[in-house]
Amino acid sequence: MQREMPGASYVTVSRFSDLIGSETRSWRLGATVFTAFGFLALVLAAMGLYSVIMYNVAQRTHELAIRTALGAKSSDLVRLVVLDGIRLGVAGVLIGGVLALVAGHWVEPLLFQQSPRDASVFAFVIGVLIVVAFAASWLPANRASRSDPLIALRYE
Numbered sequence: 001m002q003r004e005m006p007g008a009s010y011v012t013v014s015r016f017s018d019l020i021g022s023e024t025r026s027w028r029l030g031a032t033v034f035t036a037f038g039f040l041a042l043v044l045a046a047m048g049l050y051s052v053i054m055y056n057v058a059q060r061t062h063e064l065a066i067r068t069a070l071g072a073k074s075s076d077l078v079r080l081v082v083l084d085g086i087r088l089g090v091a092g093v094l095i096g097g098v099l100a101l102v103a104g105h106w107v108e109p110l111l112f113q114q115s116p117r118d119a120s121v122f123a124f125v126i127g128v129l130i131v132v133a134f135a136a137s138w139l140p141a142n143r144a145s146r147s148d149p150l151i152a153l154r155y156e
Contacts, residue, residue, distance in 0.1 A: 030110070042125055046132040049092060053085045053136035057144065064141075065149040074145035078138065085137025086130065093129050097122065 064077055104116030 034110070042128060045096070046128060049089060049129060049132050050136040053088060053133060054140055056085070056088070057081055057137060057140040061144055061147075064144045065147070068145070068149040077145045078141045081141035081144070082134065082137045085133050085141075089130055089133025089136075092133075093126050097126070 060081070064081070067077060068074070100122075101117060108116050
């Protein structure tokens, strides 16, 4: 048969992704949108956590100035504020993690071969939020520990 029709072939070869591409396009778009919304939620959570901790430290400027005036070392002040910030961050991560685990079963039908309780995603989000909590408390605490306590006390 090949001798009779030299231009025709018996087998037509094409990629599998080309064959099913149109059927999976909407699923890929949905997965991309879920990923973008998840990343946006992580950024918003990090910004909110940073704002709350920065506000908390700003409210404690007077207290930190009094502690400095009474002889507290700057490293002790930084440690105090950072530990409080990390405690607040860990509490938020625990509450959010429990809520995410509970609410995961509503999202599960929309996920293809992916668990809503994926440990690597939870570990990444927890790590990011704890680093944000550390940075949000360390930066203003370090600045407040280096400031002159007389200026902070006069300001209030």
